[in-house]
Amino acid sequence: MIENNFKRIAIIGGGPAGMMAAGTARNMGASVTIFEQTDRLGKKLAITGKGRCNVTNNCSINDFLENVTKNPRFLYTALYAFSPERTIEFFEELGVELKTERGNRVFPADDKAKTIVDAMKRYASNANVIYEKVTSISKNADGSFTVIADDAYSFDAVIIATGGKSYPKTGSDGSGYRLAMKLGHSVTELKPSLIPIESKDKICAKMMGLSLKNVAIKVLDASNKVVYTDFGEMMFTHFGVTGPMILSASARIKDTDISSLTLSIDLKPALDEKMLDARILSDFKENANRDFANSLSALLPSKMIEPFIERTGIPPHKKINSITKEERHIILSTLKDFRIKLSALRPIDEAIITSGGIEVKEINPKTMESKIIPGLFFAGEIIDVDAYTGGFNLQIAYSTGYIAGKCAAESW
Numbered sequence: 467m468i469e470n471n472f473k474r475i476a477i478i479g480g481g482p483a484g485m486m487a488a489g490t491a492r493n494m495g496a497s498v499t500i501f502e503q504t505d506r507l508g509k510k511l512a513i514t515g516k517g518r519c520n521v522t523n524n525c526s527i528n529d530f531l532e533n534v535t536k537n538p539r540f541l542y543t544a545l546y547a548f549s550p551e552r553t554i555e556f557f558e559e560l561g562v563e564l565k566t567e568r569g570n571r572v573f574p575a576d577d578k579a580k581t582i583v584d585a586m587k588r589y590a591s592n593a594n595v596i597y598e599k600v601t602s603i604s605k606n607a608d609g610s611f612t613v614i615a616d617d618a619y620s621f622d623a624v625i626i627a628t629g630g631k632s633y634p635k636t637g638s639d640g641s642g643y644r645l646a647m648k649l650g651h652s653v654t655e656l657k658p659s660l661i662p663i664e665s666k667d668k669i670c671a672k673m674m675g676l677s678l679k680n681v682a683i684k685v686l687d688a689s690n691k692v693v694y695t696d697f698g699e700m701m702f703t704h705f706g707v708t709g710p711m712i713l714s715a716s717a718r719i720k721d722t723d724i725s726s727l728t729l730s731i732d733l734k735p736a737l738d739e740k741m742l743d744a745r746i747l748s749d750f751k752e753n754a755n756r757d758f759a760n761s762l763s764a765l766l767p768s769k770m771i772e773p774f775i776e777r778t779g780i781p782p783h784k785k786i787n788s789i790t791k792e793e794r795h796i797i798l799s800t801l802k803d804f805r806i807k808l809s810a811l812r813p814i815d816e817a818i819i820t821s822g823g824i825e826v827k828e829i830n831p832k833t834m835e836s837k838i839i840p841g842l843f844f845a846g847e848i849i850d851v852d853a854y855t856g857g858f859n860l861q862i863a864y865s866t867g868y869i870a871g872k873c874a875a876e877s878w
Contacts, residue, residue, distance in 0.1 A: 472497035475874050476613050476621040477593070478600050478642065480507035482586060482860055483846025484627035486867030487874070489589035491625075494875035500590065501615055503599035503637050507590070508583035510629065510636035514818075514860065519579035522553045522864070523857040524570040530861070534853040535659075535717050540826045541851060544834070544865040547872075550857075553864050560585040569698075571857050603645050605839055623874045625834075627845040627867060630820025631656055642848045643823070650838050652825040654850045658817035659717045660859070662708035663724065664810045669773045673702035676769045682735035683711050685719055685808075688726045694718040697735065707806065713818060714854040716811055720821055724810050731804040733766070743798055750794075754787045761786050765801070774800065819859050823850040833873035834866055841877070845870040 473496040477484045480502035492498045500507070514520065523530065527545050531538040548556075554564060554572060562585050563575035574581040598615035603624055605611055613619045628642025643653045678700050685694040700709035707729065719727060734742050746765075753761035759782035762771045775782050778796050780789070789797075814820065824844050828837050834849075836842040845867040853859050 473623065473875060474621045475499070475623045475625065475871075476501060476611065476619065477625045477627055477871075478603075478613075478645065479626065479628040479637070479846070479848075480504075480509075480590075480595065481627060481629050481637070481846060481863065482508065482511050483629075483863035483867035483870075484625070485586040485590040486864050487625050487627060487843075487845050487871030488593040489586075489591075490868050490871030491875040492590070492592045494872065496875040498590075498593040499619070499621070500593050500595045501600045501613070502595060502597055503641070505597060507587055507595065510633055510638055511586070511860075512579050512583050513633075513636070514579055515573065517579050518573050518577045519582045520855075520857040520860065521557060521564065521572045521574065521582055522550045522861040524550055524554065524566050524572050530858065533856065533858045534851060534862075536821060536853075537826045537851045540829075540831045540849075541862060541865065543832045544869045545861075548865040548868040550861055553861060556864075557582070557585055560588060569856055599641070600645065603649060603842075605649070605841070609841065611841065623841045623843065623877065625843040625845055625870045625874055626848055627863075627870070628848055630817075630823065630847040631814055632658065632661075632817035632820050634815050638820070638847070640820075646824055646844075646848070649836075649842065651828055651836065654822045654825055656814065656820055656822040657720050658811050658814040659720050659821035659852050660713040660818035660855050661716045661814075661816060662703065662812045663706050663712055663716055663729075663808050664812060665706035665729075665806050666809045667706075667806050669776065670702045670706050670806065671704045672773050673769050674704045675702070676767060677701045677709065678731070678733070678767075680735070682732040683715065684730040684732075685715050686728045686730055687722070693722070693727070700731075705812070706808070710855055714856070717821070717852065717854050720811065724808050727808045729806040729808055731806070733801045733804055739798060739802065742801060743794070746794060746798060750786045750789065754785075756786055757783045758786060758789065759783065774804070777804065818855070819847055819852050821852045823848050826850050832869075833877075834870035835873060835877070841874075843870040843874050 477500045602614035611621045629638035631640035682697045696711040698711045700711045834843045846863040
């Protein structure tokens, strides 16, 4: 505990990383001020997980690191200092009841992101909050920092936790990168990640709003090589495709020429081709005298029937008892390999997270302190680390925020 002279720490950004850093540093006796440029703390956190907030992923650290797509080794110390298991304990200690769903995804039991935001606010409640945009940070000759917002403020240490460049209306507008670059830091190329994917295929718009559950996907390159696979949920939109699987796919393919890729959807992953052929024959036997267009309701959601028929090239009014063996094979292969040509990722301001950020070689992974400017720390999405969807990116925010807050308070 710091006595007499409290260490003065500025935290730029009031998201999950910033609030974690604030509460941790305050508990160690530091005087903490959060600068938040929006009208409230946790604004982006409040909309995560479609308003449910996927708090973390209840998995081992090794499994966690396998889901980090950029610079996983950098996070090793931070994750051991504040693990997913510790995160679950942390929120339960704050009075939040949690539940674990498919894929080890952890959510608040009441499915309300506000519950998590309120808990984080309680944890950081002893910090002073100034709702102003920081425009400049400078290091003084005596080792202190001057932070310029609407006024000038003096601090002993600064933690930049401004988030990335996605969702600018929530405060993640890229300003943290500019502050860091003025202090001499490098920023790697910024790209959208965990983002919907566009397609010029008009068939997507025809199925707009249709959600598919328990389907399998493959993303194929120009030579038909599989570059990503997943199982779960997705949705068609007016511009292309989205949903949990698509967002995770975007994290894997963000460094690829998207226009060279094709999405292959297995609509019946639980059935191999032999079993599916038997199922089709059974359905056709029951609908022998019906039109092809009127015989697919047991196999497909209604919104997909017309586009599916279009893909097969089989006349919609052809009678089932006239379907040839070759046409039945086309139906089977289309059910197992429904293809959508991809064209581009959506704009970065629609991304859940930003890939890229402060070069990790310039940050001490054991403390989150700058190797260039002593007393300057980083936490959360602003660092060049990112992961798949599933609670991993929020966990990165907690872990790096904890380390930054702890080490900033200790380095007195």
